[in-house]
Structure formats: C-alpha cells, structure tokens
Amino acid sequence: MAAGVAAWLPFARAAAIGWMPVANLPMPIAPTEKNKRQDELIILNVSGRRFQTWRNTLDRYPDTLLGSSEKEFFYNEETKEYFFDRDPDVFRSVLNFYRTGKLHYPRYECISSYDEELAFFGIVPEIIGDCCYEEYKDRKRENVERLMDDQEDNKDAKLPNMTFRETMWRAFENPHTSTMALVFYYVTGFFIAVSVITNVVETVPCGSAPNQKEVPCGERYTVAFFCMDTACVMIFTVEYLMRLYAAPNRYRFMRSVMSIIDVVAILPYYIGLVMTDNEDVSGAFVTLRVFRVFRIFKFSRHSQGLRILGYTLKSCASELGFLLFSLTMAIIIFATVMFYAEKGSSSSKFTSIPASFWYTIVTMTTLGYGDMVPKTIAGKIFGSICSLSGVLVIALPVPVIVSNFSRIYHQNQRADKRRAQKMQKARLARIRLSKTGSSNAFLHSKRNGLFNEALELTQLPYKMNLSNQGNTEEEKCLSKSTSLIESQHHHLLHCLEKTTNHEFVDEQYYQQSYLEAGLQNYPSQSPSLSSQDGVTGTCCTRRSKKRHTPLPNASAPAHMQPLTHTHTHQQGLQELSTIHIQPLSTSRSSLNMRIDEPAPLNCQSSQITTAIISIPTPPVTTPEGDAHLPAGPTHQNVVKVSAL
Amino acid sequence: MEAKRVETVSARVDAAVSSTDSVEDELELSAVRHRPEGLEQLEAQTRFSRKELQILYRGFKNECPSGVVNEDTFKDIYAQFFPQGDASTYAHFLFNAFDTDHNGSVSFEDFVMGLSILLRGTVQEKLIWAFNLYDINKDGYITKEEMLDIMKAIYDMMGKCTYPVLKEETPRQHVEVFFQKMDKNKDGVVTIDEFIDCCQNDENIMRSMHLFENVL
Numbered sequence: 001m002a003a004g005v006a007a008w009l010p011f012a013r014a015a016a017i018g019w020m021p022v023a024n025l026p027m028p029i030a031p032t033e034k035n036k037r038q039d040e041l042i043i044l045n046v047s048g049r050r051f052q053t054w055r056n057t058l059d060r061y062p063d064t065l066l067g068s069s070e071k072e073f074f075y076n077e078e079t080k081e082y083f084f085d086r087d088p089d090v091f092r093s094v095l096n097f098y099r100t101g102k103l104h105y106p107r108y109e110c111i112s113s114y115d116e117e118l119a120f121f122g123i124v125p126e127i128i129g130d131c132c133y134e135e136y137k138d139r140k141r142e143n144v145e146r147l148m149d150d151q152e153d154n155k156d157a158k159l160p161n162m163t164f165r166e167t168m169w170r171a172f173e174n175p176h177t178s179t180m181a182l183v184f185y186y187v188t189g190f191f192i193a194v195s196v197i198t199n200v201v202e203t204v205p206c207g208s209a210p211n212q213k214e215v216p217c218g219e220r221y222t223v224a225f226f227c228m229d230t231a232c233v234m235i236f237t238v239e240y241l242m243r244l245y246a247a248p249n250r251y252r253f254m255r256s257v258m259s260i261i262d263v264v265a266i267l268p269y270y271i272g273l274v275m276t277d278n279e280d281v282s283g284a285f286v287t288l289r290v291f292r293v294f295r296i297f298k299f300s301r302h303s304q305g306l307r308i309l310g311y312t313l314k315s316c317a318s319e320l321g322f323l324l325f326s327l328t329m330a331i332i333i334f335a336t337v338m339f340y341a342e343k344g345s346s347s348s349k350f351t352s353i354p355a356s357f358w359y360t361i362v363t364m365t366t367l368g369y370g371d372m373v374p375k376t377i378a379g380k381i382f383g384s385i386c387s388l389s390g391v392l393v394i395a396l397p398v399p400v401i402v403s404n405f406s407r408i409y410h411q412n413q414r415a416d417k418r419r420a421q422k423m424q425k426a427r428l429a430r431i432r433l434s435k436t437g438s439s440n441a442f443l444h445s446k447r448n449g450l451f452n453e454a455l456e457l458t459q460l461p462y463k464m465n466l467s468n469q470g471n472t473e474e475e476k477c478l479s480k481s482t483s484l485i486e487s488q489h490h491h492l493l494h495c496l497e498k499t500t501n502h503e504f505v506d507e508q509y510y511q512q513s514y515l516e517a518g519l520q521n522y523p524s525q526s527p528s529l530s531s532q533d534g535v536t537g538t539c540c541t542r543r544s545k546k547r548h549t550p551l552p553n554a555s556a557p558a559h560m561q562p563l564t565h566t567h568t569h570q571q572g573l574q575e576l577s578t579i580h581i582q583p584l585s586t587s588r589s590s591l592n593m594r595i596d597e598p599a600p601l602n603c604q605s606s607q608i609t610t611a612i613i614s615i616p617t618p619p620v621t622t623p624e625g626d627a628h629l630p631a632g633p634t635h636q637n638v639v640k641v642s643a644l
Numbered sequence: 645m646e647a648k649r650v651e652t653v654s655a656r657v658d659a660a661v662s663s664t665d666s667v668e669d670e671l672e673l674s675a676v677r678h679r680p681e682g683l684e685q686l687e688a689q690t691r692f693s694r695k696e697l698q699i700l701y702r703g704f705k706n707e708c709p710s711g712v713v714n715e716d717t718f719k720d721i722y723a724q725f726f727p728q729g730d731a732s733t734y735a736h737f738l739f740n741a742f743d744t745d746h747n748g749s750v751s752f753e754d755f756v757m758g759l760s761i762l763l764r765g766t767v768q769e770k771l772i773w774a775f776n777l778y779d780i781n782k783d784g785y786i787t788k789e790e791m792l793d794i795m796k797a798i799y800d801m802m803g804k805c806t807y808p809v810l811k812e813e814t815p816r817q818h819v820e821v822f823f824q825k826m827d828k829n830k831d832g833v834v835t836i837d838e839f840i841d842c843c844q845n846d847e848n849i850m851r852s853m854h855l856f857e858n859v860l
Contacts, residue, residue: 007702007703007704007706010763012725014759015722015738016856017770018737018774018778020853020855021774021778026851027852439727496798497802504806505805507805
C-alpha cells in the first residue's frame with residue numbers, strides 16, 4: 001500500500017460503516033494503538049544539510065533503515081538529531097520516497113553511487129517508479145556491460161575442464177581461439193571458393209577440336225571436374241558432420257539457417273550419385289546443379305558483412321514487401337494502359353497484358369532495353385508517364401532500407417529489442433508482485449493472528465512442555481512484523497470478510513477449493529477433472545495424518561503454513577485427491593479455516609478433528625461413472641469424516 | 645453550504661481582459677485549485693479538534709494537491725485498500741454519498757463533513773448516512789435493485805479468490821434475506837424509518853456502529 005494513501009486509511013475504515021447494515025456476522029474488534037503519541041518532527045542531518053520530517057512519515061516503511069529502530073544507532077545525543085555521513089544530494093531522493101511513496105532516480109547521478117546509497121538505507125531499487133525505472137535500468141545495464149568488457153580478455157580463455165566436444169564447438173564458432181581452428185577456417189573458405197569457381201568455369205566454352213563445335217569445359221574434362229567436385233563435397237560433408245557432432249543442441253543446430261545452406265549445398269551431388277544416367281530424369285538432374293550455387297552462401301560464415309546484410313533484409317521485410325506491392329500495382333496499371341493504347345497499332349509487340357508487363361518493368365526501373373517500344377502517340381505519352389513514375393516508386397522505400405542497414409550496424413539495436421521485451425515483462429511482474437504483496441501480507445497476518453489466538457487459548461487449558469521463554473519469543477517475533485497501519489488495514493479487510501461471510505484466500509487455496517467444489521458438484525464433474533491440469537501439479541510431501549493433539553504448539557508453526565494439501569496426479573486416475581487436514585487442537589482456529597458451520601462454537605470444547613480421506617477408485621473417465629459417484633458411501637471417491 | 649472560495653492562480657487576470665479566451669482560461673485555472681475554509685469554521689461545523697483537522701487535511705492534500713477529489717482519483721485511492729478485488733463500483737457509490745452537493749467533485753469540506761458524521765456522529769446520523777449511501781437515486785426509498793447493486797459492489801471487492809467460492813446468486817440471496825428483514829410493510833421499498841427501525845432493533849448492527857469511533 002502506498003505511503004501517501006495510508007493517510008486515507010481512516011477514511012476507508014469510516015466508510016466501512018456502509019457495510020454494517022447488511023453484514024452477516026459480527027465484526028471483529030478493532031486494533032487499538034498501544035501508546036498513541038503525538039506526531040513529532042525529527043531532524044536528519046546528512047553531512048551538514050538538515051532535513052526535517054514527521055516521524056510518521058519515516059514509519060511508513062518499517063523495513064528500511066530510517067523506518068526501523070536501526071536509525072537509533074545514528075542518533076546524536078548532544079544535538080538531538082540523527083547524523084548520517086552520506087551524500088546529501090542522493091538523500092533527497094531517499095527522503096522523497098518516504099514522503100511521496102515513489103522513488104525517483106535523478107539522471108545526473110552516477111549509477112553506482114546511487115545504488116550504494118540505496119543499499120545503505122535499505123531500499124530495494126526495484127520500487128523505483130515507472131517514470132525513472134527505464135533510465136535506471138539502462139544505466140545499470142551499461143555499467144554491467146562496461147564491467148564485462150573489462151573482463152573480455154578472459155572470455156576466450158580455455159576453461160579447464162572442457163570436453164573435446166565443447167572444444168570443437170568453440171573452435172568452430174570462434175576461429176581465433178586456436179591455430180587448428182584458424183587453419184580449418186581458411187581451408188574451408190578456400191574450398192568454397194574453389195567449388196564456386198569450378199561451377200563457373202565448367203560452363204565456359206573451352207577450345208575445341210577443329211572439327212567439333214565448341215563445348216563447355218565441363219564436358220571436355222568431365223573426369224577432372226568430377227574429381228574436383230567430389231573433393232569439395234567430401235570436405236563439406238565432413239565439416240557438416242563435425243559441426244553436427246560438436247553442436248551443443250543438435251536439433252537447434254539442424255534448424256539453423258547455416259546448416260540448411262550446408263545441406264542444400266551438398267545434396268545435389270549425392271542425388272546425382274544416386275540417380276542413374278536416365279534420359280527422363282536427367283533434365284531434373286540438371287536443375288539440381290543449379291543448387292550448387294548455394295555454396296556461395298557458405299561464405300556468410302566467414303563474412304560479418306554478409307550476415308548483417310541478410311539480417312537487414314530480414315528486418316526490413318515490411319519495407320521490402322511494401323516496395324514489391326506498390327511496384328506490382330504500378331506494373332499492372334501501366335501494363336493495362338499500354339496494352340490498350342497500343343492495341344490499335346499494327347505489328348505491335350504488346351500482344352497481351354502479361355506481355356506488356358515486361359515493357360513496364362523495364363521502363364519503370366529505367367532500364368529501357370528497347371526490345372519493346374510504343375508506336376502510337378497515346379502509347380508514347382503513357383510510356384513516358386510510366387518511366388517518370390517508376391523513378392518515384394522505386395526511390396521511396398529504398399532510403400528506408402538503407403537507413404535500416406546503417407541502423408543495424410549500431411551497437412545497441414539488437415540489445416534494444418531484447419531489453420524492451422524483458423522490461424515489459426519485468427514491469428508487469430513488478431506490478432503484479434506489489435499487488436499480491438499486500439494481499440499476501442493480509443493472508444499471512446491472518447494466519448499469524450490465528451496462531452496468536454491459538455497460542456492464547458491453549459495457554460490456559462493445556463500445560464505445555466515449552467518453557468515460558470519460548471512462548472514469549474514467538475509472540476514477540478510475530479507481533480513486531482505488523483505496524484499499526486497494517487493491522488488497521490487488515491482489520492478493515494477482516495470486516496469485509498465478515499460482512500460477506502466469505503474469506504480471502506490465496507490463489508493456490510482457491511484452486512484447491514475450486515477443485516473440491518467441482519468434486520462435489522456432480523454435473524460439473526468432468527470440467528473439474530480437466531481443470532486438474534491447472535491445479536498445482538507439484539507433489540507435496542505427504543504429512544502424516546497421525547498428528548497427536550497433545551503437541552499443538554510445537555507443531556503448530558510447522559503445519560500452519562499450508563493447512564491443507566492437495567496431492568494431485570496428472571493421470572487423475574487412481575487417487576483423485578488426497579486432502580489432509582491436521583487435527584487442530586483449538587476449535588477456534590479450525591473454525592476460522594473452514595467456515596462450514598456458522599454457528600459459534602464453544603471455546604472450551606475439546607479438540608475438533610476434521611479429516612477428509614479419499615479412497616482410491618478406478619478411473620472416473622466416463623460420464624456415467626460421474627453420475628454414479630454419489631451412489632453410495634462405499635463407492636464414493638471422497639469420504640468426509642468430521643467429528644464434532 | 646457555504647460559498648467555497650475558488651481562487652484562480654493568477655488573481656491579476658481580471659475582467660479587463662475581454663477576449664473570449666479569458667473565459668476559458670479562467671475556467672481552466674479555476675478548476676485547478678481549491679482552498680478550503682478556515683480552520684475555525686471547519687472546527688465549528690464538524691466534531692473534530694484542530695489537530696485532527698490538520699492531520700486530515702495533510703493527508704488529503706498529499707493525495708489531491710489540487711484540493712478536490714474527482715471520481716477517478718477517489719476510485720484509485722479506494723482501490724489500493726482492496727488489492728484482491730475490484731473496488732471501483734463501491735467507490736462510485738461512496739463518492740456519490742460524499743459528494744453531497746453533486747457537483748462531481750469532493751472538496752475537503754465534503755470530505756470532513758462526511759467523516760465527522762461517520763466517526764463522531766450519533767447512531768441516528770450514521771444510519772441516515774448509510775441510508776443515503778444505499779439510496780442510489782436519492783429518492784428516499786431503497787428498492788431491491790438498489791440494494792442489489794450495492795451488494796454486488798461489496799462482493800466485487802472480495803475478488804475471485806475467496807473461500808467458499810463466490811457464486812453468482814450469493815449477492816442476490818444476501819439481499820433477499822436483508823430485504824425481508826427490513827421491509828416491514830412489504831411494499832417492495834424500504835423507507836428511512838423502516839431502515840432505522842430495523843437497524844436499531846438489531847444488536848449486531850448497533851454494536852458495529854461504534855466500531856470505528858477511535859479511528860482518528
């Protein structure tokens with residue numbers, strides 16, 4: 001609960017009078033202030049600069065230095081003030097946090113000095129307000145990266161116990177780590193180049209015998225080229241297999257782009273080996289050779305620039321798409337227009353609209369081959385419009401792509417996207433955490449409060465084997481955790497519970513009871529069975545049911561924390577649920593945990609044991625089985641035994 | 645009530661500025677600040693002591709520096725006390741109950757008057773205040789629908805994670821029970837006299853009315 005709002009707590013409590021006429025149950029007693037003292041000003045002297053504030057202001061956050069008794073260590077008797085030998089500029093932010101409930105990070109402040117001050121005053125940086133949080137995180141990350149850069153020399157150091165596989169993988173990824181890796185790197189690069197050049201030279205017409213027509217070198221020196229090809233492919237295959245072996249996550253490696261390129265590069269060769277020299281498939285075989293050109297993409301492992309280019313194109317997909325789309329639109333429009341304009345002229349090359357596409361493209365990209373030219377006047381007019389607009393259409397998206405490319409060279413870009421995602425999630429998590437924090441505090445104090453009551457009640461009738469010392473210690477440690485404001489807030493929530501005759505519970509408990517309710521409501525059985533997936537799948541250790549009553553207090557803290565367990569198997573077959581309730585020694589505690597009977601119980605009564613035992617039954621998967629569940633007590637899944 | 649002194653930030657902007665913008669400017673500026681009456685007057689009108697008024701005002705001004713609370717701020721503040729549920733509907737009804745002159749904002753005087761009744765008033769006054777809260781359209785009668793609205797708003801504040809699990813018809817059943825109890829002549833509405841009678845005869849309610857007296 002924010003500090004400033006604490007001042008409105010009296011109002012909220014007063015407004016609770018509105019619930020009174022419709023309340024079901026009597027209200028709990030309000031907490032009283034034990035020693036109501038007048039609010040006083042205290043002076044905080046930070047390195048000579050005096051700050052003054054109300055004592056109540058500082059008490060809002062009892063788990064910080066200024067809000068707890070820790071500040072007494074800094075009390076100066078002579079001057080009657082608290083003296084801190086710290087930076088007064090940063091202290092301003094700290095004190096403002098108490099006043100307004102929001103912690104701000106001043107931009108001119110050094111991040112490490114700010115962190116130190118926060119740590120000194122016991123304030124967690126996560127509560128920095130949203131206005132300053134991103135700046136804070138940015139600066140913090142920069143600082144951390146700076147520290148990491150300083151240690152980069154050690155980054156490539158060989159860790160002592162790396163397996164052979166890890167060494168290999170490291171060698172593949174960073175060629176500079178060892179000489180072997182470098183050699184390997186250059187050898188593969190060389191062979192890629194050789195392979196590409198081979199493919200190219202294969203098609204060049206070599207000199208021929210005088211009486212034969214020109215043949216490409218590939219057909220003349222078939223064997224030589226075949227050997228060269230084989231050698232390259234073998235090297236590539238070996239490299240691929242080695243990478244596959246060394247990869248830490250083979251599945252992910254196989255899905256990566258580079259490995260796909262590798263596979264595509266060597267596949268045609270093997271397919272060619274497999275296929276016989278058949279007339280029908282040789283055409284397809286020739287097509288496969290085209291894929292050999294993909295070997296050139298293997299260079300992207302060797303070139304950073306190529307990778308960045310690929311990344312740019314990927315990230316500019318939307319701009320490229322826009323370019324393509326607008327070009328297509330323009331092409332279609334102009335092609336249609338040109339077709340109809342040139343329809344009249346004889347021997348026109350514009351035989352159809354698709355045929356006009358070629359003209360339009362060539363004109364718009366300002367190529368102008370001249371194989372198709374318009375002859376009519378209308379055609380010439382539209383042709384000129386076409387070429388003028390072509391320049392515009394192409395010029396528009398290109399700067400965007402260019403700027404993208406330069407943007408990617410900038411160091412922070414990829415870090416930005418990752419950072420933004422993390423921050424969004426972290427921010428939502430923080431908001432959720434603070435929300436659950438206050439409700440958890442209430443639930444926690446409820447249990448503690450009940451334990452307190454249990455403690456008081458059992459003092460009288462039962463003789464404990466605990467010493468008095470132990471009791472008071474536990475009492476003390478429980479009572480100090482809630483301040484007056486917190487106890488008043490909890491009292492308010494307690495009144496709401498009494499008004500509506502329902503209790504606040506936490507998520508886990510709610511889902512358990514939901515499941516239980518589902519077990520009892522026959523028509524809704526199947527949904528509750530399927531909702532088991534959402535219910536806690538964690539298998540909790542089963543507490544023994546044999547908990548003897550004469551030891552309530554020694555074991556009370558142990559089993560107070562989760563009072564019920566739901567032990568759910570995902571198979572949901574043998575045991576649907578096993579819910580244990582520890583037999584409680586005090587009637588009041590058990591009543592508050594499970595309000596089944598609203599009638600007030602006699603405090604003096606002896607122990608109440610409420611136990612729910614589940615009997616394993618064959619799987620209840622059929623709807624008929626559901627309907628038969630409540631048939632008889634012996635067939636029931638859940639048997640409730642309560643002894644009052 | 646007494647005239648609230650509405651102070652514009654720049655008091656020197658007087659009627660001499662005749663352009664039409666000045667009207668809008670004035671309206672805008674006047675919406676920004678509101679100063680409450682003097683401490684003595686408030687002391688006379690409410691049952692709080694000087695020190696208590698000081699403490700109340702400091703808290704009030706901290707959350708609402710402009711001097712008035714509008715409904716959204718009110719809902720925000722009230723929602724922080726009930727993190728598990730949705731307190732906005734009930735806060736809406738509360739706001740209407742505090743905003744006695746229905747001008748859409750609660751000033752410090754409204755606030756302190758309401759609190760004075762709730763914390764220091766007689767039981768009769770408190771019951772009248774509660775009746776006003778329930779009577780949403782302020783026509784002097786509580787119908788079943790009005791009570792159902794209030795009940796749903798109260799149950800909304802509990803949120804989802806409750807034990808036993810909140811069902812759809814729980815508020816309705818709750819209303820049935822209480823309406824039966826309160827509507828003596830069975831005419832379908834509860835008048836203020838029926839309300840006060842019924843509450844005065846119920847021990848629990850009488851006792852709980854004194855619950856928050858030591859709040860300040």
